[in-house]
Amino acid sequence: LSTKGRPTDLNKYLKSGADLGAWSITSLTKFADSVDRWWDGLQPAWRRARGENLSRIDRKNEGFEDIRFAGPEGLYLVVLALAMWGTHPKAADDDGLAATVNDVKWVLVSLNSVPDYSQKRAREEGSSGGNAVS
Numbered sequence: 001l002s003t004k005g006r007p008t009d010l011n012k013y014l015k016s017g018a019d020l021g022a023w024s025i026t027s028l029t030k031f032a033d034s035v036d037r038w039w040d041g042l043q044p045a046w047r048r049a050r051g052e053n054l055s056r057i058d059r060k061n062e063g064f065e066d067i068r069f070a071g072p073e074g075l076y077l078v079v080l081a082l083a084m085w086g087t088h089p090k091a092a093d094d095d096g097l098a099a100t101v102n103d104v105k106w107v108l109v110s111l112n113s114v115p116d117y118s119q120k121r122a123r124e125e126g127s128s129g130g131n132a133v134s
Contacts, residue, residue: 001067001074005041007034010081028088032096035081039100042067042078068111078104 009025016022025031040048082104085097
């Protein structure tokens with residue numbers, strides 16, 4: 001995922017080698033804003049076209065190629081940022097956290113609802129006798 005706009009406190013935690021002593025948020029308001037801006041920036045253009053609220057029109061995962069990335073540099077980092085936000089002592093009163101979690105959930109469900117027939121998967125299925133999808 002793009003590091004552009006990634007929350008500074010998340011970067012500090014990652015650079016510490018995931019040392020729990022570095023699991024801290026300097027300012028909840030700034031961290032929440034930076035998570036939201038980073039998440040918004042990761043979205044395809046059609047989701048951002050509606051202004052302040054991200055669109056939830058089902059577009060069959062159109063434009064989610066960058067977000068679909070898994071592993072330690074992928075969506076895991078978004079979930080980690082939400083965990084940092086959610087474990088902050090003042091997060092219980094933060095409506096923005098619930099809204100962002102719900103949006104991330106919507107994207108994850110959307111990504112999971114349409115099979116990913118990438119070239120690699122098609123080659124694997126073709127070599128094992130399965131039906132390759134082009």
